[in-house]
Amino acid sequence: MSQIEKEREMLRDAAKKLAEKIIAPMAEKIDQEAEFPQDIVGAMGAQGFLGIMLPEDYGGMEGDIPSLCYVAEEIAKVSGTCSWIVVIQAMGTLPLLLEGTKDQREKYFTGIAEKNSLAAFALTEANYGNEANSIKTAFEGKGDTFVLNGKKFFVPHGGVADFYTVFAASDPGKGAEGISAFLVDKEIEGFQCNESAEKIGMCGTPTADLIFSDCEIPTENLLGTEGKGWSIALQVLNMIRPAIGAQAVGVAQGAVDYAAQYALDRTQFGKTISTFQGLRFMIADMATQTEAARTLVYKAASMVGEKAENWEMHSAMAKYFASDVTMKVTTDAVQMLGGYGYIKDYPVERMMRDAKVIQIFGWSNQAQRELVARRLFKE
Numbered sequence: 250m251s252q253i254e255k256e257r258e259m260l261r262d263a264a265k266k267l268a269e270k271i272i273a274p275m276a277e278k279i280d281q282e283a284e285f286p287q288d289i290v291g292a293m294g295a296q297g298f299l300g301i302m303l304p305e306d307y308g309g310m311e312g313d314i315p316s317l318c319y320v321a322e323e324i325a326k327v328s329g330t331c332s333w334i335v336v337i338q339a340m341g342t343l344p345l346l347l348e349g350t351k352d353q354r355e356k357y358f359t360g361i362a363e364k365n366s367l368a369a370f371a372l373t374e375a376n377y378g379n380e381a382n383s384i385k386t387a388f389e390g391k392g393d394t395f396v397l398n399g400k401k402f403f404v405p406h407g408g409v410a411d412f413y414t415v416f417a418a419s420d421p422g423k424g425a426e427g428i429s430a431f432l433v434d435k436e437i438e439g440f441q442c443n444e445s446a447e448k449i450g451m452c453g454t455p456t457a458d459l460i461f462s463d464c465e466i467p468t469e470n471l472l473g474t475e476g477k478g479w480s481i482a483l484q485v486l487n488m489i490r491p492a493i494g495a496q497a498v499g500v501a502q503g504a505v506d507y508a509a510q511y512a513l514d515r516t517q518f519g520k521t522i523s524t525f526q527g528l529r530f531m532i533a534d535m536a537t538q539t540e541a542a543r544t545l546v547y548k549a550a551s552m553v554g555e556k557a558e559n560w561e562m563h564s565a566m567a568k569y570f571a572s573d574v575t576m577k578v579t580t581d582a583v584q585m586l587g588g589y590g591y592i593k594d595y596p597v598e599r600m601m602r603d604a605k606v607i608q609i610f611g612w613s614n615q616a617q618r619e620l621v622a623r624r625l626f627k628e
């Protein structure tokens with residue numbers, strides 16, 4: 250095993266321990282009370298999970314996308330919401346890793362290492378989801394500031410994040426070319442977070458709308474150069490998709506494990522339900538599909554780091570295949586538990602609710618298929 254593989258395995262073990270000892274006992278409460286688990290953020294910070302890919306010089310773990318995937322998967326086995334913390338944190342910090350200046354890195358990465366600062370990624374708007382290259386949140390230069398006006402939608406960590414990567418357009422007519430990315434501190438004047446509508450899953454993660462009203466951002470908070478925002482957004486989304494897939498694999502594995510144990514314990518007609526062929530075939534398919542998804546996810550994850558040919562296509566494949574598998578596997582897990590699967594005393598309904606959004610965020614699975622088709626047809 251190479252040094253990097255050893256380090257990834259160590260991270261995986263640490264994530265597994267945290268998941269089983271600290272997160273699993275709280276997972277149901279986090280979901281039912283829909284409260285952001287600040288204590289768990291602290292525990293993740295202590296393990297370095299808030300800065301998995303950040304440079305060691307700034308207190309990060311200097312890991313890579315496969316390392317992030319291991320952590321996301323292990324935590325997702327017990328809690329979709331908690332694994333989302335590491336995925337959203339990575340989405341919020343990747344723009345800085347890709348384009349941050351020395352001063353920007355110093356300020357924000359040090360905050361993560363020393364104060365468990367949280368990050369978020371704000372691209373989507375009410376009328377522009379998959380069509381995010383048409384966003385209308387506007388920015389305009391004014392002296393040594395950029396003035397932002399507009400509204401972002403569906404931002405996980407909204408309200409609890411310390412800083413946000415926000416995408417805005419200089420001239421909406423310019424489309425993608427007019428988009429720039431800005432670092433926005435939580436307490437800046439003219440910026441406000443309003444909690445979004447109630448979600449059906451990932452209930453412990455607050456999701457907010459961000460509102461900018463003549464919000465003056467210092468010019469040093471521009472990421473990269475003006476007009477580079479769309480390229481930053483695409484790179485982040487392409488890079489993060491295997492981690493979203495890993496999260497999906499974790500949720501699916503959690504459902505397989507729970508349903509298998511339940512089938513061994515539950516008796517009907519004088520035998521355990523694990524002896525019924527209908528359920529035996531079902532659990533075999535659930536486990537096989539989960540394993541296939543895992544293989545695709547880790548292949549895509551390693552391709553990201555190597556920037557191997559067509560890595561973005563594999564990244565999209567991993568995200569949509571794994572999340573579609575997870576939706577099916579968690580739904581089948583509910584079926585295996587019968588009526589008990591449908592009540593909140595058992596975790597499989599939570600897993601099914603958490604699975605659904607993985608098919609939607611990071612751009613919907615239809616958009617991922619579109620991306621794959623475009624590559625195949627060389628469009």
Ligand SMILES: Cc1cc2nc3c(=O)[nH]c(=O)nc-3n(C[C@H](O)[C@H](O)[C@H](O)COP(=O)(O)OP(=O)(O)OC[C@H]3O[C@@H](n4cnc5c(N)ncnc54)[C@H](O)[C@@H]3O)c2cc1C
Binds near residue numbers: 377402610
């Ligand atoms: C809980 C949650 C968390 C999120 N997290 C973030 C985040 O961290 N940052 C962020 O910026 N955004 C985030 N989003 C937004 C998310 O990325 C969008 O919801 C997603 O891209 C879909 O956009 P939309 O909801 O506007 O749907 P639309 O784009 O309106 O799509 C509606 C339907 O049309 C289909 N469709 C759209 N375009 C195409 C196409 N070209 N081909 C085929 N079908 C198409 C879609 O698949 C979908 O079925 C989050 C959303 C949710 C619900």
